[in-house]
Structure formats: structure tokens, C-alpha cells
Amino acid sequence: MTFLSALLAADAAKAASHAAPAAPGAASSGPLGDIIKLFGDFGVDGPHLLIQVINFSILAFVLYRFAVKPALGQMEERNRLIEKGLADAQAATQRLAEAQQAADAKLNAASDEAARILAEARNAAKAAVEAARAEAQAAQTEVIAKAKAAIEADRVKMLAEVRGEVSRLVVDTAAKVLAENLDDATRGRLNEAAVKQLAR
Amino acid sequence: MSAASVRAEAKRLLALSLEGGAVSSDRVGAVLAALAKSRPAHVLRPLLRAYLANVRRELTRGEARIEHAGPLAAADADAIAAHFSKALGRPVRPVARRNDALLGGFRVRVGDDVTDLSASLRLATLAKSLS
Numbered sequence: 001m002t003f004l005s006a007l008l009a010a011d012a013a014k015a016a017s018h019a020a021p022a023a024p025g026a027a028s029s030g031p032l033g034d035i036i037k038l039f040g041d042f043g044v045d046g047p048h049l050l051i052q053v054i055n056f057s058i059l060a061f062v063l064y065r066f067a068v069k070p071a072l073g074q075m076e077e078r079n080r081l082i083e084k085g086l087a088d089a090q091a092a093t094q095r096l097a098e099a100q101q102a103a104d105a106k107l108n109a110a111s112d113e114a115a116r117i118l119a120e121a122r123n124a125a126k127a128a129v130e131a132a133r134a135e136a137q138a139a140q141t142e143v144i145a146k147a148k149a150a151i152e153a154d155r156v157k158m159l160a161e162v163r164g165e166v167s168r169l170v171v172d173t174a175a176k177v178l179a180e181n182l183d184d185a186t187r188g189r190l191n192e193a194a195v196k197q198l199a200r
Numbered sequence: 201m202s203a204a205s206v207r208a209e210a211k212r213l214l215a216l217s218l219e220g221g222a223v224s225s226d227r228v229g230a231v232l233a234a235l236a237k238s239r240p241a242h243v244l245r246p247l248l249r250a251y252l253a254n255v256r257r258e259l260t261r262g263e264a265r266i267e268h269a270g271p272l273a274a275a276d277a278d279a280i281a282a283h284f285s286k287a288l289g290r291p292v293r294p295v296a297r298r299n300d301a302l303l304g305g306f307r308v309r310v311g312d313d314v315t316d317l318s319a320s321l322r323l324a325t326l327a328k329s330l331s
């Protein structure tokens with residue numbers, strides 16, 4: 001930069017030395033001369049402009065080579081990473097949605113299977129309860145019938161026993177009464193009647 | 201002698217002991233005397249036992265054993281014996297024994313046949329029909 005400044009300063013001095021004699025001629029060159037003069041008034045002249053252009057180009061090249069290009073590369077890398085991250089995130093979101101969908105489907109299937117198993121279990125339990133109830137009712141009926149039959153048999157047996165006992169008591173009493181009250185005359189008549197019965 | 205031959209011999213001896221279809225004491229005595237002379241003792245014992253059983257059975261067959269409650273007239277006993285003689289086709293003599301447990305009537309046994317016309321049997325039948 002020092003070199004360039006010195007060069008620009010020398011060039012400016014040289015331009016200033018040539019500016020005075022050329023001014024009348026330039027003034028007489030027309031509108032182009034006016035424009036050039038106007039640029040000159042603003043400090044813009046060819047050599048300076050050229051040097052500045054070269055200087056700027058060098059600066060631009062250096063900046064581009066060592067600052068902008070790496071920065072752009074980094075930005076592109078970052079953009080790529082970001083895009084990759086976004087794509088990955090989107091894919092992950094997609095996979096998550098798919099997984100969620102699959103999980104929901106499996107959950108629904110499991111829920112349906114559970115409902116089916118529960119319904120089957122309920123039906124089986126209901127059938128088992130009905131079968132057990134019917135069996136218990138049949139057993140109860142059988143037990144009641146057997147008990148009734150046993151009671152009836154006991155009643156008949158008791159009646160027969162009572163009847164037999166009463167009959168035995170009656171006959172025994174009658175036999176005792178007859179044995180005590182029958183005299184020989186009566187027994188003789190009974191014997192005669194028996195002989196007549198035998199003869200018939 | 202075997203048991204069968206003993207039974208057959210006893211049956212033959214019983215036939216020799218009958219007179220007019222009834223057991224005769226004279227014939228029995230003659231049979232016993234003949235046996236004592238003709239048979240050895242070890243053969244005689246079973247033969248005499250079988251002969252005795254046959255004689256008892258035949259005597260039983262010729263008796264009408266009458267059990268009666270109260271007095272039974274001799275004419276009634278004879279009538280009973282005559283009834284069984286006619287029914288069985290052989291002479292039967294009455295053997296009466298009083299048994300007041302019969303209450304009234306009588307029970308006649310001829311051999312293995314029993315005829316019961318007693319009041320006690322009627323009461324027993326009544327009790328059985330009521331029970």
C-alpha cells in the first residue's frame with residue numbers, strides 16, 4: 001500500500017505539472033473535455049483509476065481468494081449441512097410418522113385382538129357358567145328326587161312297620177283274651193266245627 | 201356195604217315188616233332176629249340205623265298226630281283219622297295230644313303233610329294280612 005500511495009502521489013504530481021498547459025487545450029476540446037475535467041476535479045484520472053482498479057482487483061482477488069471463497073465454502077458447507085439436517089429431520093419426521101402410523105395400526109390390531117379375545121373369554125365364561133348352572137340344577141333335581149323317594153320309602157316302611165306292629169299287638173291281645181276266656185266247652189265246640197269243616 | 205346198598209337193604213327189610221300196609225311188631229321182631237343171626241356186627245350197625253329210620257317214617261305215615269285245644273271227643277279223632285285214611289288210601293290211626301296254645305280247633309300231621317284248622321293259625325293269618 002505504501003508503494004501504491006507513493007506511486008499515486010508521483011503520478012498526481014506529474015498530472016498536476018501537465019494540467020496547467022493542457023488546460024486551455026482541454027477547455028477547447030468540447031463536452032468530452034468537460035467530462036474529463038469534471039472527473040479530474042473529483043480526483044479521477046486515468047492512471048489513478050487504473051492503479052485503483054488494479055489495486056482493487058488485487059484486493060478483490062485476495063479477499064475473494066482468502067476470505068470470500070472460504071466463507072462461501074463454509075456457508076455452502078453449512079447450507080449443505082443444514083439442508084442435510086433438514087432432510088434428515090424431514091426423513092426422521094417421515095419415519096416417525098410412519099412408525100407412529102405403524103404403531104397405531106399395531107395398536108388398533110392389538111386392541112381388536114384384545115377385544116376379540118375378551119369377547120371369546122366372556123362367551124366361554126358365560127357358557128361355562130350356564131353349563132355349571134344346568135349341571136347344578138340337574139344335580140339338585142336329582143338330589144331332591146332321591147330325597148323325596150327316600151322319604152316316601154321311609155314313610156311307607158314306617159307305615160308298614162306300624163301297621164304290622166299294631167296288627168301283632170291286636171292279634172297277641174286277642175290271643176291272650178281268647179286264651180284266658182275260652183273254656184273247654186267253647187273249645188270243644190270249636191273242635192267239632194273244625195271236624196265238620198275238615199269233612200267238607 | 202355202600203350207603204346205597206344199605207338204603208336198598210333197609211327198604212327191603214321195611215317191606216318185609218309190613219302187614220296189611222302197616223308196620224307189624226311181630227314182623228319187625230322176626231326181621232331183627234334174622235338180621236342178628238345172618239349179618240356180622242360191623243355190617244349190622246348201619247343197616248339197623250337205616251332200618252330204624254324207615255320204620256319210624258312208616259309209623260309216622262300211619263299216624264294222624266292231632267294237636268287240639270280243649271277236649272276232643274274220641275269220635276271226632278276217629279273221624280279225623282278216617283278222613284285222612286280215605287284221602288291217603290292207607291290206614292291211619294289217630295294220636296291225639298292237647299295243646300291249648302292253638303286256642304281252638306286242631307292241627308293234624310300225617311307224615312310230612314300238615315293240616316291246620318286252629319284258631320291261632322287264623323289269627324296269625326289275620327295279622328299277616330293286616331301287616
